[in-house]
Amino acid sequence: MPTSPSEYVGNIRDTVKSFWHGMSITLSQVLRRPITVQYPDRTSVPVQDLLPARYRGFLEVDAAICTGCQACERACPISCIQILLEKDAANPKQRVVSQFDIDEAKCMFCGLCVEPCPTGAIQHTREFEATQRSIRNLVFRWADPLHPFPVYKVQKDAPYFPRAPLGSLVREILSRRSWDANGPAYLPPEPLKPPPPPAPKPAAAAKPPAPAGAKPAAAATPAPKPAAAAAPPSADKPADPPPSPGSGEPKP
Amino acid sequence: MPSKFSFAFPRPNTRRILFFSSLAAVFVIPVALFGLLVVYLPFIQKDVFFTFVRETLHRDPDSWAGTQWLYGAALLVAGLLLFTFASVSGGIFSWYERRVAGRIQSRIGPNRVGAGGFFQWVADAVKLLFKEDLVPAEADSLLFRAAPYFVVAGMTLTLVALPFGQSVIVADLNVGIFYILAVTSLIVVGILLSGWSSNSKWALFGGMRSAAQVISYEVPSGLAIMTPVLMAGTLSMQGIIRAQGGWPWQWFISRNPAAFVAFFILFISQLAEANRTPFDLPEAESELVAGYMSEYSGFRFALYFLVEWANLWIISAIAVSLFLGGWQVPGLEDQDWAALRGAGSFPPVAWWFWQLLSVGVFAAKTMVLVTVVIWIRWTLPRIRVDQMMNLCWKYLVPAGFGAMLFTLLWQIAVSKARIVQDISGGVLFVLFVYAVFRFFVLTRKNISRVVGDRVDLTNW
Amino acid sequence: MSKLVLRRIDRNNEEMLVNFGPQHPSTHGVLNFLVETDGEVMRRAIPDIGYLHRSLEKIGEIVGYPGYMPYTDRIDYLAAMFANEGYAIAVEKLIKVEVPKRAQYLRAISCELNRIASHLVSIGTMATDIGAVTPLVYALREREAINDLIEALCGARLTYNYHRIGGVAFDMPEGWRDKVLHFLERFESLIQEWDRLITWNEIYLKRLGGVAVITREQAIDYGLVGPNLRGSGVDWDVRRDVPYGAYPDFKFDVPVGRGWAGTVGDAFDRYYVRVLEMAQSCRIARQALEKLPDGETMAKVPRRIKPEAGEVMSRVESARGELAYYVVSDGTERAYRVRARTGSFLAMGIIEDISSGLMIADLIALIASLDVVAPETDR
């Protein structure tokens, strides 16, 4: 506690001096321009254009130049991309992609899938406004299973790959769906099949040793991709699906 | 389709009548109340009221029993008017504080509801009315419900004795300032009750801190008030204001150097009593979640906020009335007021205009002080409990005593040679103007010191 | 809070048990303190963490080496660049890859910018915890400028995922260099304004001077790192003493607590060391930008990273102190064990022993001065 009078007066002088400076700075802020950007409606140009070019927003896949190489599916650490290639019924030579889904709700926009893509089909756009009432609407489907798109053959001397303008396809998907549409009704979860007989090597071993984000082998296993617990699909031991309690799956 | 109507984005197909009528109502009410107050309050002054009874009701005011009842009814109407005006002005100050705070923090503040966000406080008040008003389970429900009304009573009672204009005052008590000091401690009772009865540890902390703070700061504020009382020789608020002149060098703050110190002591201790930063310990957001208001929600929460912003006006009004010459219009002396009043029982119309001008002067000075209080809140950090007590008992109380003693000597000197008063008035006024000038130069320099910043008043 | 803890507190005295958190305005994320108070003065504050435990170390064993990079951002999203760099250096040591000079410089620039942003949040929230709200808004306004710069560089504002094993994901966009230089120039003048506004404010000095003093021996013994350690007078900075990446090429000095507000090692020292460190980061970033060499930004790294069995420990000077990555590999494509030892976790350990005798307002000052954030503590 201030004992000497000089300390007593010193305290008062310091207080006055520091308040003097502090108050003058806050007053000087009043005369400067506030930095608020009045999103959403009073910005000079739509906010998407204010963002830098490398902004990592929703992913967009240009089906025209997708070679179906699944590099992005392997690169994704939380495996929220799923691609299904099939033989085309018409001419067996041509492979088609019948399912190309990206679960944007689980995607963490890390950009690891964009790097290995040979033709730059999958890119991050600058779109970010896609609030949905039901989380099931946030799965963007880039291939229609009924009309799968043919796989793009890369010409050796192709100078560049003809790509749809960035962001246009995502905007088109978002405009088609109103924010409060309720999501697709999933089928009821399958009854747990008894574990497959151990003798034959289960199908999982034959699957390509996906280095990243190995998918759970058994179909019946409710793939534990809890966004909450953030433990990505634990690589189940190929032998037996984890003893998930009861059905372990909330009714859709 | 969920309705797309929201206050922020009114759709064209909203029924316009509803919208504009609410806007009109919300704009007209404050102005109407203000006008009504200025017109009505002079009526219930003692002399005007008695002449009114004598001439229009043809009764002798002293003997007729009805005058007391009539005066009581008139006061009741005045009280209601004042309380409504106080709550509406509390709301307006909340908007004003949020805009000033926004501008200080280089952001905009509310600007969507109404022009410049003027009706934001209406939106908040309506929201708070609709919010669920829950009482915690083990809370002492009677005290919990009663506490906000203690605080509101404390606030309203002080308004009764506040002089808004030359004769625009509800009750010109001859113990005005003493009454105000006594009544503000009702707020402490309210806060303590809310702290104790909400059965939450945070509220208890907030209540205890507030009790310690407000009670210990009533001593320095009482001492600081002694100085203008000694200089004016009366406790009545109107008396103190009449003792000061209109021009700044005639105000008490400049007529006596000790009063200059006493002004700051009063200002600091009033900040503490109104729980404003740097003394907002009772409802310290970062430590006690929301202090004594933690468990309140809905309408009761709105009451606390109403009182906090009305208090903002009250502490500035007290400081202005005691030290900065209250409603004194520069250039108008007492005899001018009497001349304007004229003899007739009913004051001439020109007189009403001068009343309005005096209220305007008083409001302008108070708004300046209110802005300073808001400005302090958004600049300074919070003080700790023991430092707060230390500041009170080791700095403010001794300085208060010193100011009072000096004023005694000063009054003797003034009674001997009146010129001393004017010298000190002139000197202090010049000093004050120079300080303000230096401050603005420093502020201008602060802007240019930061690379790339300049004065820019756009983006409202 | 568990029954085990309650058993340790003898209930016969009439002290009040207050749960400080996990939802509390000033516990910097989800932390909880069981505080035994006697009125304002505390007898003890027992920290309880784990509300934000996402088991990032277990994820390290499931996701491959390159796939773990985005998870390192989540260890401390206020200073994500350092976690990226720490993990990248560790794996580069394992697979013995030499990072090109330009990539090391880009890493240094992005890290120093991130340090400034993280320190801005730290001193801003400290000012708010002491009661002044406006300085926090000024600090976040400046941090916004940095966020925009880094967003232009790598596309994200908080979880950057900018570094890669063997280099950096993108090169500098054009025009970025002048923007950063302009920002640094403006920022140095802002630090002086910040000091005049809040650092030398009398109430601020009184609230932080001589509060929660941690002596030099205590700091080392409890394993404090970074600004907390330097605040107690230990002159140690991993960038200068165990240099890594491009830091040997830069000249900068390391601010150490000198008891500006009374005693060495009090809350004010830890705070002011961070303010001075921001000025040093500006110096480093400016030197790095001026001496930025050409060359590509990624070394030759095999597509599937399979380091031979072994273990490595890499140290990086993060905004919250020395971030150590301990990676054990067993020859497969996935790490066998990834361990991130963070500064906040150890800083939490010291709170219980330092907090006896403090007032509640000082506990808030102590937590803010240690700059403890929940994600780093719980991982």
Place this chain on the structure above:
Amino acid sequence: MTTNEIHERLRAQFGDAVGPLSEPKVDPFATVQAARIVEVCRWLKDTPGVEIDFCEDLTAVDWPKRNAIEIVYHLFSYKHRHGIVLKVEADRAKPVVPTLEGVWKAANWMEREVYDLFGVTFSGHPDLRRVMLPDDWVGHPLRKDYQEAGGFHGIPNLRENPLVELRRLDEVRLAEEAKRNPPPPPPAPAAPKAPAAAPPAASGGGAPPAPQNPPPAPKA
């Protein structure tokens, strides 16, 4: 003073209690017997030439193959700028290791974390309880054989994987499509019909073995 010199002095002081320095696959380390770890650390901290005053990291690695849990101590000295990595092997079933809380206070919380995530009990630790997980949590997550409980206190943390579910919906639609207009007879029965083309529409649940994995045929 490099790690090797510290190791020589350790060997000189404690003989075979300190194991041989491992050949440096990046960071060398030395194994110490569990019983003598406290002596070794106190010696490291107090000897004038060594003075390791900073317990940089204390963690554990689970080796189910060797049925052992390794406790790893990274020790460092601010004064001399040198450090060493010590390891203690503990049996995997009941790992018990003496605490270093007496030597360095930093070890207190790190040991509690290792106890919490690995189940290693540190004898002599003043306040050994779980630091991160709730006290009634079952199991130690960082062990290799840890099975995810799929929820805690009845709160499930599993959510159906939208990709799998959407695929099953597609198959149902494909089946109806196939039923409505039967696919043209395949021109050349070269490749067997891809199983997906005619999914067994009957059994709703009988999804093909690996719907969300690319059917084995495509790579052909």
